[in-house]
Amino acid sequence: MSDPNVDMREGALDGAQALLARAAAADVAAHRALGAAIDDFLVPDDGRLDERTRAALAQLLRALIDTIEGEVRGHAVRLLRTQSEAEQADALANGASVAGLLRDSGLLRDRELMGELIARVRLDLLASGMQVQAQDDPERPSLLSRLALHPDRLLAHNAAAVLVAESRRRGIPDAGPLAQTDLPAELHHKLVWRVAAALRASVMEPTAALDRALADAAQRSLAAHDEGERVEAAALRLAVALDAQPDELPELMTESLGDRRVALFVALLAHALHIDFDAARAMTFDASSGRLWIALRALDFDRAAVARLGVALSEADPRRNVEAFADLLDSIMAIAPAQAQEALAPLRLPHHYRAAVFTLGSVAR
Template sequence: MSIERRDMDAGTRRGATALLARAAVADVRADERLRVAIDDFFLDEDARLDDRTRVAMAAVLGDLALGIEAALRRYAARLLAARDAATLAETLSAEAPAILERLVGSGLVRDSDLMRELFGRVRQDLLADALPSDAPEDPDRASLLPRLAQQGDSVVAASAIALLSAESRRRVPPAPGQPNPSDLPAELHHRLVWWIAAALRERFAGGAGEALPLLDRALAEAALRSIAAHDEGDRLEASALRLAAALDPQANELPALLVESLADRRLSLFVALLAHALGLDYGDAREIVLDPGGERLWLLLRALELDREAIARIGLALSDADPRRDIDRFAEGLDAIVAVTPDAARHALAPLLLHRDYRAALVALARHQDRVR
């Protein structure tokens, strides 16, 4: 490398201009890193993501984006090849860096609805994996879901089989070349598909030339095909809700089902049973169950008239699975939990039964009022 002084030519000047541009970008990035570091430093410990959640979240988001991207590129390339745009089709179908980084950089995936769903899914899966597996009282008795799948009630049996299948799809990655369903609610799936289609257009538009309209048309058709094929009824959460509705447990049957669903490590069914019993949205019930503080969950269980023994078994199982939960605090507060009457618990939980958008507006107003003060 030469460090001798030389006269500037056009290439040198272009290089200097590029260096200045990169330096300006680096200055912005340094400022952004500082702001993020400040936010992280002042973050409460209970709000900070643990390493397991962070890694799992990155994997889920990456798999979702990669699966949708691969499907869009594959079908769009097929359409382009049939429309006399073979070169562009080959470019589109060739290996290239995944576009998740572009979506993250754009801020699109910071969408609160998407993040709420993915954080809920990840934390639910991590908690389910950590639940203690209790030995059955009768060793000859099948565990909960296989037993329900063999019931004489065809609706219950079909719903149990559907939940077993949904759990398998969620946990076992598809074989190479097989479709990778997003398992998202329809609205979120649609949103992510269009974001990825737009990012693909941005990446390949420069080399499209006069074929750009063909690229736009092919990507739009591929996106619409992905949207049409998506069935949110196949999702794990939807399957769990259908099984809860098929079981429709009565007040005297619910406690045993809740306890056994946790003992069988079927957290999705536990959440769905609670949601069905009180008419809650699955996401709201999941949020309550995943809250390490547990106050709303204890109220919910009392609203359903669960007794001390059932609440104690549920609390101990969740505490064993989640190190953030204070088992001593739970044990000390058990008497106070049971002292809450079902009517008082239902009254305290009444705001949760309001429409989600209505509740969000109330929370936004309250937050604004706190800032004014």
């Protein structure tokens, strides 16, 4: 018969070790929390996300991970069951969400992914804050609706594609998957493979069969993705098809904002300036540098056109101020189109080249 005193001592020692382990883990967690709090405190106000953007970004990221996770997990489980790998299939099917694991892995520090998501959220918030402009003729259809009925089939097709893409993008469900991620192909691929790896890590004893099933499920998700269906791509194709002339552009861009079609506004701006969509989107959101006003002068917009667009954007974006814009208008109009074009010349260079130049310059300093 065992000595009860010995059992009690062994139990106490085991409990003590567990308590010490929890205390050590708490110390590490407290250290990390303090570091995060310091980092947050030191972020300058102009670099801090406002609460509305932060909440929308968290919701979008959650929806993207849930969508890809559901696709990859569901198909991998089906593959495992067809291969009589019931134990692995059950372990994968009943695993917890991988969102936390992805967050801990550094996913949120991926500059390209988070930059795209922040820009996408700001585009959507800007559109939702835009005041719908009253038409002179209340019975007149919106710009996109008119273009979708245009006799030119290329224009009509591309306008309809923008309407479909925006309808699909609009509104993120509180629960459940998105219709599609609407990510650029490179970022969609990156997120799919990370989700697949996180699903593997969620299984206690992964096998070669699980690896194969997850890899096949991930490749299936990649094959189904078409970045050409994104709102941004569809809007840019429409802008190219329109190929607005200088005398047409101010009215088209004004009406785009009046219809709350901010993606089309950005696409028209990008095409007119011969820059990529991302660069035009960035200057549209930039409330502090005034690059957008320089871009409008590069396109030789007159005072009335600049004023209309400036007021519309200032009313939609809480970071902008209508009175401050009005005070700046004289200075904006004093910029000659040739000066503005020269100032924007670097934006006409390829994005990856600009990024490499910036990185090298930062390292050199």
